[in-house]
Amino acid sequence: MNLLSKGIYSIPQASKLLDVSPERLRFWVCGRRTMQASPIIKSELEPIDHQIALSFINLIEIKFINAFSKYGVKVRSIRYMAEEARRVLDHPHPFATDMIFRTDGRKIFIETAEKTGDKKLYDLKGKNWGIYDILMDALKKDVIYGPSGLAERWYPRREAAPNIIVHPKVAFGQPALEESGVPSEALYDSYVAEDEDVDSVARWYAVPAKQVKEAVNFQIKLQTLH
Numbered sequence: 001m002n003l004l005s006k007g008i009y010s011i012p013q014a015s016k017l018l019d020v021s022p023e024r025l026r027f028w029v030c031g032r033r034t035m036q037a038s039p040i041i042k043s044e045l046e047p048i049d050h051q052i053a054l055s056f057i058n059l060i061e062i063k064f065i066n067a068f069s070k071y072g073v074k075v076r077s078i079r080y081m082a083e084e085a086r087r088v089l090d091h092p093h094p095f096a097t098d099m100i101f102r103t104d105g106r107k108i109f110i111e112t113a114e115k116t117g118d119k120k121l122y123d124l125k126g127k128n129w130g131i132y133d134i135l136m137d138a139l140k141k142d143v144i145y146g147p148s149g150l151a152e153r154w155y156p157r158r159e160a161a162p163n164i165i166v167h168p169k170v171a172f173g174q175p176a177l178e179e180s181g182v183p184s185e186a187l188y189d190s191y192v193a194e195d196e197d198v199d200s201v202a203r204w205y206a207v208p209a210k211q212v213k214e215a216v217n218f219q220i221k222l223q224t225l226h
Helices: 011-018 022-030 056-071 075-089 103-116 130-140 184-193 198-205 209-223
Strands: 143-145 151-154
Touching: 011 022, 011 056, 011 209, 022 056, 056 075, 056 130, 056 151, 075 103, 103 130, 184 198, 184 209, 198 209
Parallel strands: none
Antiparallel strands: 143 151
């Protein structure tokens, strides 16, 4: 396995990118023995220096889980959905593929709702599955899928930073400008070193000043999260 093409993220890095608390993220990835709760997803990577390491595919899986969690869907419902998706779609990371958006995905969603009785998943009286469509649309809009159906790139803050992508084969998976591949962190560090002179940084990296500002604001926002 070529780790450099997978993207490598620590729990703190993933936490900031996904805007999920480290504790919650670790629970989803590792489970909790005291609660006899198994992990919802399995990391693609072995631990590095005894620390949990996540891949780009894992980031997309967690993004999926977080969308349902924010809506108030119970962890046990999400765990059941993950297990059923792996079985039905015959894929180890179904939440990171576009298969989950197809007909089988809807069937998995409905079966989970009926099996768990989770009221956040459906309208018991009207059998309204609208939340599925709402969440699926939200999950699809920022992720680009490759020919195999697996997630290929992600725009982590598309509205505020449309030129910043996370791609496992660009800048070792760290946030970077889409066209040039310059990491947003490098642009921010240079901005600070150059006494916040945007034009100087833009000339140094041969990128538009507007994109330097975008990268700087992206990094500032990232630093305020968790």
